[in-house]
Amino acid sequence: MSVIPGAWRRTAAGAGLLSPQGDVAPTIFAEMSAAAVRTGAINLGQGFPDEDGPHEVLDAARAAIAQGANQYPPGRGIPDLRAAISEHQQRFYGLTADPDTEVLVTAGATEALTATLLALIDGPDDEVVVFEPYYDSYAAAVALAGGRLRTVPLHRPDFQPDLDELSAAVTDRTRVILVNDPHNPTGAVFSPQVQAEVVRLANKHGAIIVTDEVYEHLSFDGPHVPIATLPGAAERTLTVSSAGKTFSVTGWKIGWVHGPAALITAVLTVKQYLTYVNGSPFQPAVAVGLRLPDTYFSDARAALRAKHALLGDALVSAGFEVHAPQGGYFTVADATALGGADAAAFCRTLPERAGVVAIPLTAFVSPQHQGDYAELVRFAACKRIEVLEQAAARLAALRPV
The missing domain is CATH 3.40.640.10 (Type I PLP-dependent aspartate aminotransferase-like (Major domain))
Incomplete structure (x- = not known):
């Protein structure tokens, strides 16, 4: 018997928080992070930096x-x-x-x-x-x-x-x-x-x-x-x-x-x-x-822009079509040319294929609009340069022949 009141159960289910059986529904983020641990893949899925702040x-x-x-x-x-x-x-x-x-x-x-x-x-x-x-x-x-x-x-x-x-x-x-x-x-x-x-x-x-x-x-x-x-x-x-x-x-x-x-x-x-x-x-x-000086904020922005450029070049070289970001942590790329018309399925195989983890954009889309973004993949650029360089080398294995 469920301990969740009916109204809350309906609300949670509507938000995608519960599985049809009433269990907590696992997210693609948890699934991909677990895949990174299991395979030793570089995790470019979740948006957190891998170095400390000022x-x-x-x-x-x-x-x-x-x-x-x-x-x-x-x-x-x-x-x-x-x-x-x-x-x-x-x-x-x-x-x-x-x-x-x-x-x-x-x-x-x-x-x-x-x-x-x-x-x-x-x-x-x-x-x-x-x-x-x-x-x-x-x-x-x-x-x-x-x-x-x-x-x-x-x-x-x-x-x-x-x-x-x-x-x-x-x-x-x-x-x-x-x-x-x-x-x-x-x-x-x-x-x-x-x-x-x-x-x-x-x-x-x-x-x-x-x-x-x-x-x-x-x-x-x-x-x-x-x-x-x-x-x-x-x-x-x-x-x-x-x-x-x-x-x-x-x-x-x-x-x-x-x-x-x-x-x-x-x-x-x-x-x-x-x-x-x-x-x-x-x-x-x-x-x-x-209250840090303006230079801190401008330097942080320039550093992340450079990381996006490195990641974007690697993705283009690997065969993705890249949508260059105007801001934030993430680069979005179209995986169609690499057999990624279904980005969710593509992301589930990416750790084994290339040793890199990413997130399908459909994780951010309501069920009725999944098809509009089905081939798009999100990569996090907020990692150390050496990590992004290693990811670039691994992604090169995807390059179409």
Whole structure:
């Protein structure tokens, strides 16, 4: 007999969290990571760096532990980190955020997004519009909140949405427009026209804009532009980011959300019943990171761009068609020429064939749209240069004769 209440069972099943038998459904990420361990393959599937972040940030965490920052921090986050987040938004984007009422520290960006959706969605009549492919936690969070997910496809080669399709998806039932920019998994950066249309539609239909900007400092072709900086956006936008990607400390799980005080209060009301608080010694360390000189951020961006170039060249040489990313950790490639019309099946054989692990893009796509992205594979570039060079040598074995 199941111990999961019926309503929760239906919600979890709808989000793909349970198998038909009611067991926890294994993800392709877990499957591919296990394959990497089993075969000794290089894991370019999961998006985490394999080297530590800046010593100033790591030293600050060690110092905080030694100085006793090991108990519960304030519910909104320690004042110095909230001040640093506010300073960061002003410094890079000219955004004003009151650290006492308009900033909330969370257990990573995923908790910020989940708490936000739980706070804003009232029931099954509320829709959340997302761009597809989408980060996999979005669908689960919307389902747990009892809302309805509505997707707008991103079209190759640049993975931008059609503005007419976006306009058709946003209606008076839309509670949230959720924008991930730079985008995971495609590496797209949305055009000014797309951003402006999101703001126009949100104002027209009374929707809240929620932005997932965890790759904000890893935009390759120009400075990141938060939607909250656009006219008519700040008063209805909640901006989410985190320290993990910027400072290569994904295991710390320090994120934040900022926006209008009333919306932040609503998110805090939910967040306090999720993790309550987290990461006491990591919070002052992240404050140090946010105040690092501009050269740290520009150097990190340039280093990742170079890694993408190395990986992209290796993939092209191996026979893939590569969609060069505009930002973020990931490169997307078409495996059709290598017999990868079914990328999921291709990825399951890749560890044995080439000693490399990747993820099919269909892991980020709703069931009804799997065919639109069936031949696309995502590779993580956020690894040491020597690891990427070794992966390049292994991928050469795939080269068509």
